[in-house]
Amino acid sequence: MYTHKHVRVDAFRKLKNSEGRFKEWVSRDRQGLLSLYEAAHLAFNGEDILDEALIFATKNLKSPSIIQHNTNPNSFQKQIDFALRFPAWKCVPRSLARHSIDFYSEDTSQNQKLLMFAKMDFNMVQNLHQQELYEISGWWRSFDLATNFPFARERLVESYYWNVCVYFEPKYRLARIINTKIYRTLSILDDTCDNFATYEELQALSEAIERF
CATH class of the missing domain: 1.50.10.130 (Terpene synthase, N-terminal domain)
Structure with missing residues (x-):
């Protein structure tokens, strides 16, 4: 075969x-x-x-x-x-695109229109990512999780960037936002179990998660 x-x-x-x-x-x-x-x-x-x-x-x-x-x-x-x-x-595709634009800009045989569209595309997608991160940051602040869980690591941008690596096409906006929120919540649970809660509190937390 x-x-x-x-x-x-x-x-x-x-x-x-x-x-x-x-x-x-x-x-x-x-x-x-x-x-x-x-x-x-x-x-x-x-x-x-x-x-x-x-x-x-x-x-x-x-x-x-x-x-x-x-x-x-x-x-x-x-x-x-x-x-x-x-x-x-x-490499992360969008980060690789940024470097590729720099390399191509120095190429004497460059196509000016292609280079212009590449820069426009990069800037538009970057602006989209900034808007998404702004929206997620608002969600984060609205729950005041930083105050309620001061022991948890601040990993909001890290969680979002991970999703940019996976859902790098612009059309997957909703996937990036939803998964960032999920990962951020799981990160808090992880820090709670690893660094903060007592054994009895972890039992109660586990039962609550199971009921949920």
């Missing part, structure tokens, strides 16, 4: 020669090498060729010769340094 995994692996085999080594032109394709590096991070268990691709791409990206003959050596070096520290799959 020919699976999607085979298709993935075969695509990378085309980059190798008859001796099983990556072809020489691959190491000279600067942008392609960076793409190979990012793609190799998505390997499934057992896809050895992608593990080899990651080692190969990392070694070549760290080579001083990689930026030679590049029209934007400083900009490309910044992209490489960032990618080696923060592979795309480990």
